[in-house]
Amino acid sequence: MTGLLRAGVWLLAILVVWQAAVFLFEPPHYILPGPGRVAHRLIADYPLLLRHGRITLTEICLGLLLGTALGMSTALVMRLFPAAQQLIQPVLIVSQALPVFAIAPLLVLWFGYGLGSKVAMTTLIIYFPVASSLHDGLGRTEPGLIDLARLWHADRFQQIALFRLPSAVPALISGMRVAVTVAPIGAVVGEWVGASSGLGFLMLRASSRFQTDQVFASLFVLAVIGLVLRSGFDLAVSRYAAWVVETP
Amino acid sequence: MFHPSQTQPKDRSVKTRLPLLALAFSLALSLAGSPAFAADKLKVLLDWFVNPDHAPLIVAREGGFFERAGLDVELVAPADPSAPPKLVAAGHADIAISYQPNLHLIVKEGLPLTRIGTLVETPLNSLVVLADGPIKSIADLKGRKVGFSVGGFEDALLGKMLESAGLSLDDVTLINVNFSLSPALITGQVDAVIGAFRNFEMTQLDIEKRPGMAFYPEENGVPMYDELIFLARNSSLDDDRLKRFLAAVEMATVYLTNNPKKALTLFLKAHPDLDNELNRRAWFDTLPRFAKRPAALDAGRYERFAAFMKERGLIEKIVPVETYAKAIR
Numbered sequence: 001m002t003g004l005l006r007a008g009v010w011l012l013a014i015l016v017v018w019q020a021a022v023f024l025f026e027p028p029h030y031i032l033p034g035p036g037r038v039a040h041r042l043i044a045d046y047p048l049l050l051r052h053g054r055i056t057l058t059e060i061c062l063g064l065l066l067g068t069a070l071g072m073s074t075a076l077v078m079r080l081f082p083a084a085q086q087l088i089q090p091v092l093i094v095s096q097a098l099p100v101f102a103i104a105p106l107l108v109l110w111f112g113y114g115l116g117s118k119v120a121m122t123t124l125i126i127y128f129p130v131a132s133s134l135h136d137g138l139g140r141t142e143p144g145l146i147d148l149a150r151l152w153h154a155d156r157f158q159q160i161a162l163f164r165l166p167s168a169v170p171a172l173i174s175g176m177r178v179a180v181t182v183a184p185i186g187a188v189v190g191e192w193v194g195a196s197s198g199l200g201f202l203m204l205r206a207s208s209r210f211q212t213d214q215v216f217a218s219l220f221v222l223a224v225i226g227l228v229l230r231s232g233f234d235l236a237v238s239r240y241a242a243w244v245v246e247t248p
Numbered sequence: 249m250f251h252p253s254q255t256q257p258k259d260r261s262v263k264t265r266l267p268l269l270a271l272a273f274s275l276a277l278s279l280a281g282s283p284a285f286a287a288d289k290l291k292v293l294l295d296w297f298v299n300p301d302h303a304p305l306i307v308a309r310e311g312g313f314f315e316r317a318g319l320d321v322e323l324v325a326p327a328d329p330s331a332p333p334k335l336v337a338a339g340h341a342d343i344a345i346s347y348q349p350n351l352h353l354i355v356k357e358g359l360p361l362t363r364i365g366t367l368v369e370t371p372l373n374s375l376v377v378l379a380d381g382p383i384k385s386i387a388d389l390k391g392r393k394v395g396f397s398v399g400g401f402e403d404a405l406l407g408k409m410l411e412s413a414g415l416s417l418d419d420v421t422l423i424n425v426n427f428s429l430s431p432a433l434i435t436g437q438v439d440a441v442i443g444a445f446r447n448f449e450m451t452q453l454d455i456e457k458r459p460g461m462a463f464y465p466e467e468n469g470v471p472m473y474d475e476l477i478f479l480a481r482n483s484s485l486d487d488d489r490l491k492r493f494l495a496a497v498e499m500a501t502v503y504l505t506n507n508p509k510k511a512l513t514l515f516l517k518a519h520p521d522l523d524n525e526l527n528r529r530a531w532f533d534t535l536p537r538f539a540k541r542p543a544a545l546d547a548g549r550y551e552r553f554a555a556f557m558k559e560r561g562l563i564e565k566i567v568p569v570e571t572y573a574k575a576i577r
Contacts, residue, residue, distance in 0.1 A: 028337065028338065028359075028360075029358070030334055030337065030357060030358070030359055031334065031338055105426070105427070105428055108425075108428070109428070109431060109432075109435055109437065112437060113393075113395075113423045113424075113425065113432075113437055113438075192426070193426045193427075193428075194423065194424055194425045194426055194428065194432070195423070195424055196421060196422055196423045196424060201398075201424055204398045204424065204426075205398050205400060205424075207328070207330050208329070208330040208350075208398050208399055208400035209353050209357070209400035209562075210330070210333070210334065210353055210354055210356075210357040210359060210400075211357060
């Protein structure tokens with residue numbers, strides 16, 4: 001509840017500053033539309049925004065599932081087979097170092113203009129934070145626990161599953177927080193380079209039709225999606241991983 | 249004039265004075281090279297990266313037509329084709345190159361811009377399919393995928409073309425393929441593309457050994473329009489530079505019509521990176537398209553296209569042509 005209140009206060013503050021800027025500098029509406037104009041768009045284009053927003057949300061969620069699964073498997077494989085680490089690490093780094101925007105047109109040609117390429121883009125963008133955070137987490141188990149595992153003659157797999165993985169959960173959660181926050185970027189970039197629906201497509205079309213207010217309305221929906229995903233994730237953490245305490 | 253060499257003491261040797269003399273000489277040369285009066289600066293935003301569609305502008309710059317009109321013209325290619333009108337409206341540049349269909353959207357959204365001239369006076373936009381593909385007529389597009397590069401009005405053109413063949417937009421799937429019109433068509437991701445330029449993409453397909461077949465909007469129900477036009481701010485219409493700019497563009501257009509090969513050499517010298525088969529062939533395909541009277545206005549053409557935009561639901565009302573298109577005199 002306090003979180004909701006805080007968000008409300010922030011939203012109000014942004015609206016006040018925005019309106020003040022529009023009032024003071026009087027920018028033309030095609031450069032910076034006022035909050036009123038954007039609100040009007042949100043209401044008038046509600047069905048349109050909902051339809052495109054739902055598509056973008058689907059892409060984000062599928063990408064999150066796939067990216068998390070791939071990222072976690074990569075981290076586990078790298079820990080289980082140290083030899084594989086040498087091979088995988090460069091690929092992992094390159095996956096993040098390449099600008100998504102540059103390879104997006106290629107991914108679209110390979111995976112088509114439908115859902116596939118957007119999910120691929122989202123997967124790619126969250127793969128690194130998940131894989132690298134879990135990999136780091138798996139490597140930071142308390143030495144005492146590893147000694148304990150050895151005393152109990154735990155094999156490599158048991159050591160990972162029963163000792164390293166539980167201790168890596170806090171690190172994984174950090175990586176997942178980043179992933180959930182940046183996932184919309186992947187989906188929108190995908191829609192930008194080739195799509196027939198989604199918020200990225202809507203923004204591109206609105207921009208070329210000189211409807212800056214609709215661009216802002218789409219951005220607003222995207223921001224809401226981002227906030228909802230993040231709060232949903234935090235809620236899930238507090239429910240299922242409440243033992244991960246943060247020191248105040 | 250300030251001559252550094254004259255300020256030096258007389259007893260200095262020639263050896264030490266040589267660089268100073270050279271400096272004075274080059275200074276004098278550079279002064280002699282510039283015109284007697286400072287040329288007026290003019291910033292022009294292109295619609296797209298430099299290509300043969302911009303021939304009159306490049307030739308006007310390289311052939312000294314702008315210079316003789318007392319203009320120092322800077323040509324800037326945008327990162328986003330929809331940006332130039334907004335940038336000119338906001339005062340960041342003087343002239344934007346845009347598309348006539350865009351102008352009607354610009355008027356609807358209230359951007360303070362006026363069409364002051366025409367660069368390319370026929371449509372270039374076309375609906376392209378692969379020549380050896382299954383689509384032989386527009387009617388064959390039923391149930392097919394059509395790629396487009398978001399310009400804001402492609403669905404209006406395509407909708408009208410489909411209706412001329414007894415179909416509607418609901419009979420096809422429209423997919424934004426952004427900058428990859430030719431690749432999307434060649435790889436079979438889409439069955440047709442709208443927004444392909446007949447002078448450029450058609451040549452590109454031919455070079456890739458996958459020749460295309462074009463359906464022209466103006467031959468399939470869409471009224472005739474100017475593909476590329478010049479826009480300026482409403483508040484700057486009395487600016488003398490605009491008049492001189494259009495006169496120089498006119499001179500350059502006639503020059504390149506008279507001397508296409510010499511003009512091509514000028515163009516490629518200024519943009520060596522464009523010296524390839526595609527641009528050389530597109531150059532000659534584009535020549536007949538340029539407006540020979542860039543400053544002239546066919547008000548009826550704008551009226552008819554505005555009526556078309558209204559019919560397609562892209563604009564709500566038709567305003568008098570005089571409010572958004574002028575012939576600068």
